[in-house]
Amino acid sequence: QSVLTQPPSVSGAPGERVTISCTGGSSNLGAGYDVRWYQQLPGTAPKLLIYGNSNRPSGVPDRFSGSKSGTSASLAITGLQAEDEADYYCQSDDNNLSVWVFGGGTKLTVL
Amino acid sequence: EVQLVESGGGLVKPGGSLRLSCAASGFTFSSVWMSWGRQGPGKGLEWVGRIKSKTDGGTTDYAAPVKGRFTILRDDSKNTLYLQMSGLRIEDTAVYYCIKGGAAPHWGQGTLVTVSS
Numbered sequence: 167q168s169v170l171t172q173p174p175s176v177s178g179a180p181g182e183r184v185t186i187s188c189t190g191g192s193s194n195l196g197a198g199y200d201v202r203w204y205q206q207l208p209g210t211a212p213k214l215l216i217y218g219n220s221n222r223p224s225g226v227p228d229r230f231s232g233s234k235s236g237t238s239a240s241l242a243i244t245g246l247q248a249e250d251e252a253d254y255y256c257q258s259d260d261n262n263l264s265v266w267v268f269g270g271g272t273k274l275t276v277l
Numbered sequence: 278e279v280q281l282v283e284s285g286g287g288l289v290k291p292g293g294s295l296r297l298s299c300a301a302s303g304f305t306f307s308s309v310w311m312s313w314g315r316q317g318p319g320k321g322l323e324w325v326g327r328i329k330s331k332t333d334g335g336t337t338d339y340a341a342p343v344k345g346r347f348t349i350l351r352d353d354s355k356n357t358l359y360l361q362m363s364g365l366r367i368e369d370t371a372v373y374y375c376i377k378g379g380a381a382p383h384w385g386q387g388t389l390v391t392v393s394s
Contacts, residue, residue, distance in 0.1 A: 168321065202382065204322070210386075211374060212322060217381040255322050265338050266312065266324035 169194065170256050172269035178246045179277045186272045188239040188256030194267055196237040199259040203232055203241045206253045206271075215254075216241060243274070251276045279303040281375045281385030288391045293365050297388060299358040299375030307331065307353035310378035313360045315371035316387075323371075325349075325360070327378065343369075365392045 171189040178184040188201060195201060200219050204212035214223050216232035219239065231242045239258075243250055256269040285297040299311075312327035326339035328349045337349050348361040358375055372387040 200380075204384075206322075211384045214381055214383065221381075223381050257322070265327060266314075268322045268324065271321040 168270035169260060169267035170258065170269035172254075172256060172272045174270070175273045175275065177275040177277055178243075180246055180248065182246045183242060183244045184246060184274065185243075186241045186254050186256075186274070188241070188269050190237050190239075190258060190267075192237065193262040194237075194258045194260040195234065195239060197261055201232065201234050201239040202257045203230075204255045204257065205250075206255065208252070212255065246276055248276050250274060279377060279383045281377060281383065283373065283375050283385045283388040286373065286388030286390045288393065289365055290394055291365060291367055291392055293392070294361070294363040295365065295390060296362070297360040297373055297375075297390070299360075299385060301356045301358065301375070301377065304377065306351075306356040311349075311351060311358045312376040312378055312382075313347075313349060313358075314374045314376055314384070315369075316374070317368070317371040320371075325373070328358070362390070365390075367392050 176184050203216040205215045206212045215230050219234040220232045229244050253271045253273050255271045260267040280302045282300045289295050310329050313325040315323050315325050324340055326349050328337045328351050346364040350359040370392045372389050374387045375385040377383040
């Protein structure tokens with residue numbers, strides 16, 4: 167059971183927009199900690215997509231965007247492409263448990 | 278360019294020990310908090326622990342499942358991070374990742390640790 171809750175899977179057709187939610191609690195997202203989002207392609211290491219709730223590292227397309235409100239955060243992907251098919255994880259800090267906590271991951275399927 | 282290269286993974290028996298290394302380059306290693314993460318086969322990402330920079334005290338924090346069994350060390354003169362693992366269990370089988378901390382973390386490519394008899 168992960169501290170942050172994500173849907174196990176989402177899907178969309180090429181060109182569509184999808185969102186992935188991440189729900190936490192008062193000791194992590196609700197405590198004001200920022201959320202990060204990672205993309206993990208099959209057989210590769212996680213790659214940072216979003217940091218500080220809504221900031222993109224250099225090289226990440228602006229099709230990816232993040233937001234946070236209260237104890238929830240979301241990742242939006244617009245203009246879906248086949249290469250976006252991957253696992254996506256949210257991550258934050260936590261007061262009570264370990265220092266970093268993760269969501270269980272969401273598998274994105276591009277139909 | 279930030280580079281993190283993990284090494285030291287392999288097959289170890291339950292109860293055994295192993296030391297992982299992470300060679301860092303492309304940034305001022307001594308100034309950065311460093312972490313280890315892992316991912317079991319078919320499972321999600323899990324944070325293992327971190328070590329602060331010496332300027333910030335050099336202290337360590339660990340996730341509950343590894344506390345008391347794993348130790349994180351750093352050698353700033355060699356730009357190298359270590360993960361000393363002892364009392365290994367089957368459930369510790371995972372790819373272990375070295376992570377550069379900060380607002381925008383960067384992950385290495387990982388090294389596989391298999392705990393099996």
